[in-house]
Amino acid sequence: MIIRARWLAPMDGRCIENGAVLVREGRVVAAGRWETIAGYGTKEVEDAGDCVLLPGLINAHTHLELSDCTPGQRPADGLEGWLTRMLTRTRIDVAELEGKSARACKVGADQCLRFGVTTVGDISRQCHVTRPVLRNGPLRVVSFGEVMAMAQRRGLLEERLARAADEACASEFLRIAVSPHSPYSIEMHGYARCLEVAKQRGMPVATHLAETISECEFLERHSGPLKALWDSWLSWDQQVPLFAGGPIRMAHELGLLDYPTLLAHVNYCDDDELSLLARGRASVVYCPRTHEYFGHPPHRFRDMLAAGINVAVGTDSCASSPDLNLVDDLRLLHRMHPELDAQTLWRMGTANGAKALMMDQAAGTLAPGMRADCVAFPAADSDPLQVVLESHVGPCGVWVAGTKLP
Ligand SMILES: [Zn+2]
Structure with a gap:
């Protein structure tokens, strides 16, 4: 399957307009421009729309029991x-x-x-x-x-x-x-x-x-x-x-x-x-x-x-x-x-x-081989990473191993 979005920030320094992530068996196969990812021929596409797609966020220190x-x-x-x-x-x-x-x-x-x-x-x-x-x-x-x-x-x-x-x-x-x-x-x-x-x-x-x-x-x-x-x-x-x-x-x-x-x-x-x-x-x-x-x-x-x-x-x-x-x-x-x-x-x-968390071989970026955990925040304009920080919006989609959570 492919998750597509207006913006993609795989956390490798790029912020790609019209981006997409190809997911197979819960893992990222490729992340890049939609035209390139569409070339893989996968029919199942989930379009997240006007938003920025990032790797799922990581809260490195909490105490859930509190x-x-x-x-x-x-x-x-x-x-x-x-x-x-x-x-x-x-x-x-x-x-x-x-x-x-x-x-x-x-x-x-x-x-x-x-x-x-x-x-x-x-x-x-x-x-x-x-x-x-x-x-x-x-x-x-x-x-x-x-x-x-x-x-x-x-x-x-x-x-x-x-x-x-x-x-x-x-x-x-x-x-x-x-x-x-x-x-x-x-x-x-x-x-x-x-x-x-x-x-x-x-x-x-x-x-x-x-x-x-x-x-x-x-x-x-x-x-x-x-x-x-x-x-x-x-x-x-x-x-x-x-x-x-x-x-x-x-x-x-x-x-x-x-x-x-x-x-x-x-x-x-x-x-x-x-x-x-x-x-x-x-x-x-x-x-x-x-x-x-x-x-x-x-x-x-x-x-x-x-x-x-x-x-x-x-x-x-x-x-x-x-x-x-x-x-x-x-x-x-x-x-x-x-x-x-x-x-x-x-x-x-x-x-x-x-x-x-010693999890960098599995999470934190959308590099090939990583688990396909993603989050999307509404952002239509340029500079989406900054736009989200200056807004109060919550996520419009969360995926774990490529499956969107209800
Ligand atoms: Zn503490």
Whole structure:
């Protein structure tokens, strides 16, 4: 079959007027000008009309199981206060929490597809209940099972890691991955074990890194607002190792930067840390609306891109973002940096996201061999990629493996 549109942006730098994509068995065979693609002789043509056709969008960082949350007012007590409230939310009966997480996960997955997102990097603490919900698609998910193991929870490391890395639910739509949560919730040994297991099995790894300024103080001196959180949980012990040099140097020392690790946020990064990242293979996922919600200082994503670091975009969860509409994150970036080329922004939401999720052999562009996941947005005039960023329109068509979703 052929999907035809007024504009085609395969995310290889081109924006083709009167374009088309030839699809066979769910994969892209060719993408280019309609005249060329029509030459393949395929009779079945789906004409998307006056719109721009792109690869399905990629939300590289979210937590689908929190899709029943709403962000509310900007937290005056910062990320730390917000974390306390989020954790209180999970102090309910286990069965109730599991049911709630499974339902929210389904709501979030449906929302992603409605917004044209066909692949997500999903962090899941309740992965034993979210994976069965997600395994049959049509959303493609890299499911990062979350691992926390610090202080009095240290002994739970292997059990939690085994659950996170359990491949029982793996499918064509669901890839299993692990996420050591953050420098304030898992110790260096735990990080090293997660990385070791991921390397053995070729799994993606994600972590929240340099999300808040207080990570440095926590790692170096066991003090500050993050330590106060531990004190309020009464689960601290004296064996947590210290690390001087901040979370990015810690990731470097652990070998996380020598692996294609997904680093969510990296909101605090000096020049030396930026060059450490540039020398490594890790990707950064910037979550613009969540970043704005917490009121962090400007993100250095342009410096990172200029240094050759792969920067993708994510929404983070519905507890810090109004919804999972990734295009609204790109729109915010476009308003903040109108000088940035629209193609660069859309690549952050497609090709760069695929790379961050170790999915670049399957998604993120419409190159031959890729899965035929596409999204179309209404755009009749020239410069369609910019036009969509300056509008409020949603997708007029979403395809997964060449099949249009209802
Ligand atoms: Zn997150």
